[in-house]
Amino acid sequence: MKRFLAIVMALFIFISLTACSGPAKNTDSMKNNGTKEDEDVVVRLVGGDWGMPSPYLHYSRGPGAYKMQLLFDSLLEKDEEGIIPWLASEWDIQDSGKEYIFTLRDNVTWHDGEELTLEDIKFTFDYYKNHSPVRNSLIVNGKYIVEDVEIIDENKIKINVDSPNATYLERLGSVRILPKHIWKDVEDPNKFDSEKAVIGSGPYKFVSYNREQGSYKFNAYEDYWGPRQRVNTIEWIPVSDEILAFEKEKIDVISPSPDIISRYENDEKYTIKKNKGFWGYRLILNMEKRPKFKDVNLRRALAYGINRQEMVDKVARGAAKVASMGYIPREHIWYNENIEKYDYNPIKSKELLKEKSYTFEILTGNKGEEVKIAELIKMSLKDIGIDVNIKSVDMKTRDNAVKNKNFEIALIGHGGWGNDPDYLREIYGGENGETKSLSSNSLPGYYNEEIIQLCQKQMKELDKDKRKEIVFKLQELIAKDVPQIPLYNTKSYFVFKTSKYDGWMYTYDHHYPEHCKLSYLEREK
Numbered sequence: 001m002k003r004f005l006a007i008v009m010a011l012f013i014f015i016s017l018t019a020c021s022g023p024a025k026n027t028d029s030m031k032n033n034g035t036k037e038d039e040d041v042v043v044r045l046v047g048g049d050w051g052m053p054s055p056y057l058h059y060s061r062g063p064g065a066y067k068m069q070l071l072f073d074s075l076l077e078k079d080e081e082g083i084i085p086w087l088a089s090e091w092d093i094q095d096s097g098k099e100y101i102f103t104l105r106d107n108v109t110w111h112d113g114e115e116l117t118l119e120d121i122k123f124t125f126d127y128y129k130n131h132s133p134v135r136n137s138l139i140v141n142g143k144y145i146v147e148d149v150e151i152i153d154e155n156k157i158k159i160n161v162d163s164p165n166a167t168y169l170e171r172l173g174s175v176r177i178l179p180k181h182i183w184k185d186v187e188d189p190n191k192f193d194s195e196k197a198v199i200g201s202g203p204y205k206f207v208s209y210n211r212e213q214g215s216y217k218f219n220a221y222e223d224y225w226g227p228r229q230r231v232n233t234i235e236w237i238p239v240s241d242e243i244l245a246f247e248k249e250k251i252d253v254i255s256p257s258p259d260i261i262s263r264y265e266n267d268e269k270y271t272i273k274k275n276k277g278f279w280g281y282r283l284i285l286n287m288e289k290r291p292k293f294k295d296v297n298l299r300r301a302l303a304y305g306i307n308r309q310e311m312v313d314k315v316a317r318g319a320a321k322v323a324s325m326g327y328i329p330r331e332h333i334w335y336n337e338n339i340e341k342y343d344y345n346p347i348k349s350k351e352l353l354k355e356k357s358y359t360f361e362i363l364t365g366n367k368g369e370e371v372k373i374a375e376l377i378k379m380s381l382k383d384i385g386i387d388v389n390i391k392s393v394d395m396k397t398r399d400n401a402v403k404n405k406n407f408e409i410a411l412i413g414h415g416g417w418g419n420d421p422d423y424l425r426e427i428y429g430g431e432n433g434e435t436k437s438l439s440s441n442s443l444p445g446y447y448n449e450e451i452i453q454l455c456q457k458q459m460k461e462l463d464k465d466k467r468k469e470i471v472f473k474l475q476e477l478i479a480k481d482v483p484q485i486p487l488y489n490t491k492s493y494f495v496f497k498t499s500k501y502d503g504w505m506y507t508y509d510h511h512y513p514e515h516c517k518l519s520y521l522e523r524e525k
Contacts, residue, residue, distance in 0.1 A: 040232045043501055044251045045514060047236040049214040053206065054197040055133040055176050056189040060399075062415050065135055066515035069176065070218060070234070071111075072200035075102050075121070076173025078507040079518055083173060086226070087116070087201070091173075097164030097462060100172055104155045108225045110179045111199045111206075118157045122149045123180035125159065131189050137171040140459075145171065166467055167422045167459050177201060203229050203521060213238050227521040230503050234520065246495075253496045253504070253514060258317040264495050271498045277331045277489035278418030278511035280323055281311075281373060283362075284402065284410040284484050287445025290360065294445065297352045299482040303342040305349035305384040306377055312488050315372045319493070323486030326475030327424065329417045330489070336472040339479040349384040359387040363402075364411040365395045373487065374411055405444045417489060418509040421471045422459050428474075428483055429455030446483045 050064035051057050053071055058064035075088040085091075088102035108116040128136060129144050138145050145168065147160045161168055182199060186192045198206035203226065204218035216236040220229035239245035246254040255275070256264070264270040283302075285293040292298060303325060312320045321330055326339045364374045371392055378388040388409075393401070402410050416423065427443065429452035454474050461467040494513055496504060503520065504513035513519050 041230060041501060042233040042235065043231045043253075043520070044235045044237055045253060046242055046245075046251055047214040047216065047238040049211050052193055052198065052209055052211075053216070054189075054192070055135075055178070056131075057193060057197070058134055059396075060134050062512075062515055066517075067216060067218075067236075069202070070204045070517055070520070071198055071202045071206055072176035072178075073108075073202045074174050074176055076170070077517065078509065080506060080508055082508055083170060086173075087121075087177060088173070091169070093169070097168070098161055100159045100161065100169070101152070102157055102159070102172075104157065105225055106155070108201055109223055110201050111221055112179075112182075113223070114179065114181055116177070116179070116201050118151045118155070120180045121157050121177055122151060123184065124175060124178045125149045127178060127183060128175065133176070133189075137174050140165070140167075140171075141456075163460070164462060165459055166462055167420055170420060201225075203227070203517065204234060227518075227523070229520060230522055231501065231520040249497070249500075252500050253494065255492050255494055255512075258319040258493070261493050261495075269497055269499065270495055271502065273494040273504070273513070275490070275492045275494055276418060276506060276511045277321055277329050277491050278509065279413070279415045279492070280329065280417050280489040281370075281411065281413040281487040282323070282484055283377075283487065284407075284412060284443060285446075286405060286407055286409070287443070288405060289444065290408050291445070292358065296481060297354075298356075298358070299485075300342075301349040301352035301384065302381070302386070303482050303485055304345045304352070305381055305386065306485065306487075307344040307380045308487050309344060310380070311373055311376055314376065315369055316488060316490060319491045320488040321491065323488050324475070325479035325482060325486060327417075327427065327478060327486055328421060328471070328475055332418060332421075334421050334468055334471050336475040338472075339476050342479075342482075344380075346380075346384050353385060355385075357385040357387070359389070360408050361389045361391055362409045362411055363391050363393065363398055363407040365398045365413075366392045367395070370411055370413065377411075402442065405442065411487075415511055418511065420509075421474075424471065424474050424478070425455035425459055428478060429453075443483050448477070448481055448483070451477050451481065451483075 048063065050061070050067060051059040053068040055068060055072060058068045073087050075086060076083050077086040078084065087105060087108060089105045090103045092101045093099070094101065104118055104121065110116055125146050126149065128138055129146065132139065143162065145161050147162055150158045152158050159172055179199060182196050195206065203221055203224045205221045207217040207219050209216050215238060218234045220232050237251065239251060242251065242254050243256060243260065245251045261272065264272055285299065287293040308322045312318065312322060324330065324335065324339065325342050326336055328335050362374050362377065364370045374390045378390060381388050398410065398412065401407050402412060451474065454470055458467050458470040458474065461470060494504065505516055505519050506513055507516050510516065
């Protein structure tokens with residue numbers, strides 16, 4: 001019965017896992033495959049300042065988080081198919097989904113040579129309760145989900161949670177473990193910026209970080225417990241022209257625009273991959289600052305009045321798909337195609353507006369692509385009687401404005417659209433109508449009781465098929481209500497020189513190989 005419950009709980013991952021109380025992959029067998037002992041592989045990537053790569057000081061967007069995760073391991077990881085064992089060699093779920101028991105691997109050490117123990121794991125979960133890191137998967141509806149942590153054997157630890165929940169296995173498994181001997185005396189982790197703050201147990205050790213240049217350097221950790229590192233050194237370096245730097249072999253991968261991809265298509269030196277459509281743009285409507293957005297007819301008029309296909313054609317140059325108004329993208333395994341599509345229809349928009357006119361401000365980043373999107377929106381909406389003023393700022397300023405709800409309409413782009421569909425709750429339906437989410441996901445002033453109730457219900461439903469039905473219904477309601485306007489999901493390219501390094505891979509829920517820890521490690525044959 002316990003094994004059956006464990007399997008049921010793990011099924012919220014979009015395809016079935018091999019088992020829940022045993023390893024889905026034999027990661028031990030990956031350790032000594034393939035890499036030549038005398039070959040030092042250095043991979044150089046595009047730089048940029050994403051903060052110091054500690055769990056508390058990296059910038060909240062993906063490039064900051066994924067650098068940190070190369071240094072810090074977690075109990076579980078992800079590959080192309082789903083969740084796999086990592087620091088924990090196996091797990092079991094008991095007490096109707098309220099107890100998670102993880103078995104720690106042997107011979108795991110920190111980068112300073114100290115042994116990683118169950119005390120470190122217990123300390124981490126206790127520490128995150130009082131000191132929330134940049135990304136804290138352990139907070140749901142504003143509450144910390146872990147009730148207590150108990151060491152029950154020399155290599156087993158039990159984590160008791162507040163309730164059965166379809167998302168908790170991944171939440172617990174993704175926590176980045178901290179070394180107790182370093183962090184136990186740190187009272188303010190947001191000010192802890194010494195090199196000790198980046199000592200982890202991951203496959204790579206911190207070497208250097210230059211905030212002004214946006215450069216980083218990591219070296220392979222020689223005593224790593226797990227799969228051998230295929231890449232000895234990873235560097236992020238500043239470049240002024242990515243294409244030129246790539247062709248002069250100063251960097252090793254690029255994501256070129258569709259209009260220049262032909263330069264690499266017929267050249268055997270290069271491999272081209274098409275990234276998954278799990279990165280996208282959307283318009284957030286601030287209903288607190290502009291209560292007029294609470295009128296569903298205005299929101300629907302905006303959806304019909306914005307020519308999103310024109311953005312795909314002119315801005316993304318065809319390398320994108322118009323986003324679903326139900327938010328979950330087309331490549332997601334739980335995408336519901338039977339929802340309202342909102343094709344461009346200015347006549348329908350004018351009918352919904354009933355001759356009313358409005359003026360709004362769109363806040364956008366200063367990247368050329370974002371400014372072009374904003375300009376196309378401005379032109380489309382002008383035709384239906386809505387004037388738009390564009391305010392363009394740098395990315396961090398825009399993100400902070402969204403976090404502080406200091407905007408009318410915000411144009412924002414980010415990844416994460418391939419994640420577990422519980423993100424619908426984080427975006428659209430927090431407890432008591434209050435959205436508990438990352439700053440980029442807030443919908444200020446939005447409230448829909450039916451959506452909120454379904455958002456809460458889906459994460460507590462342990463039956464996969466029943467949960468999927470709820471998620472499909474949520475997409476229908478969200479598309480009908482238009483709380484925000486998803487614009488398009490990118491289908492960008494990933495190009496690399498095959499002879500330099502060819503280990504790049506995608507996890508099942510992410511759009512970019514550079515961010516995947518397993519891209520740099522030996523894989524099981």
